[in-house]
Amino acid sequence: MPVNKFISWGPHSICWCRTDAKHFPTLGVSSNIFSVGSAPCMKHNKRYTYVDSSRSMDHGTRVYDVAGFKLPSVTTILDKTKDKTYLRQWKEKVGEKRAEEIKNISSKRGTTMHKYLESFVIEKGYEDLTAMGQEAKRMSEKVIQLGLAPVTEYFGSEITVYYPGLYAGATDLVCMHNDMETIVDFKQSNRPKREEWITDYKLQVAGYAMAHDYVYGSQIKQAVIMICTPDLYYQEFKIQDAQLREWKHKFLARVNQYYEMIRDPKEEADVNTAELLQDFEKMAQK
Secondary structure, three states, rough: OEEEEEEEOOOOOOOEEOOOOOOOOOEEEEEOOOEEEEOOEEEOOOOOOOOEEEEEEEOOOEEEEOEEEEEHHHHHHHHHHHOOOHHHHHHHOOHHHHHHHHHHHHHHHHHHHHHHHHHHHOOOOOOOOOHHHHHHHHHHHHHHHHOOOOEEEEEEEEEEEOOOEEEEEEEEEEEEEEEEEEHHHHEEEEOOHHHHHHHHHHHHHHHHHHHHHHHHOOOOEEEEEEOOOOOOOOOEOOOOEEHHHHHHHHHHHHHHHHHHHHOHHHHHHOOHHHHHHHHHHHHHOO
């Protein structure tokens, strides 16, 4: 019987290749859960030439220096414009100190999981032998096995995308997923997510898709959010076509809100934000 063969697993690299087109049975965890398979080896398609960028903090705002622009990050825009009522209530419940500990652990685990996943995609060695590193490694293996099976080739991993004059961000993977140009975002979570909890995740990938299309002339038709918990519970949320356009419009509203918050009339002569946002709205129609 054909099996999904494990080709190599060493201290510095992993590579899964699928020996047939079959999938394991579907795991019914939520309405957005996937069919389980193992990831094929991805080839690197150099269709798009991505620009270099640098990141810095400016008065609490993450700023990208890219293509001659200094731009706020997508995550900054979403953070500054979100309703933080639930976050405040959670901090009051668990306490500020405990909340900060959970935040730091989650951030470190997520960063390490991303490093493992990037090392898989670009076939570059990475290993973290700490307890948290090994936990993140197991999480990345789950994402590789269950999430990356439909990916046959990739255009870029951990690359900067930007919309000139408005925003920038780092997307985890731009690839062909089920024969569609796709933005993929990897997330770690301490517990499984309900769809109503991931609004900002959807806005984030919609912003990345729109920026990529604008700068590189691509036609991103799908965004996939791949989430794994420390106990290896995997979820996948897809946004496609008309639904993706809808989330682009919602992201546009948040970008508008952000620039209304920070607008300085003295700077309007230098950067016509209103005009940029009009062009941005036209892009959201596509």
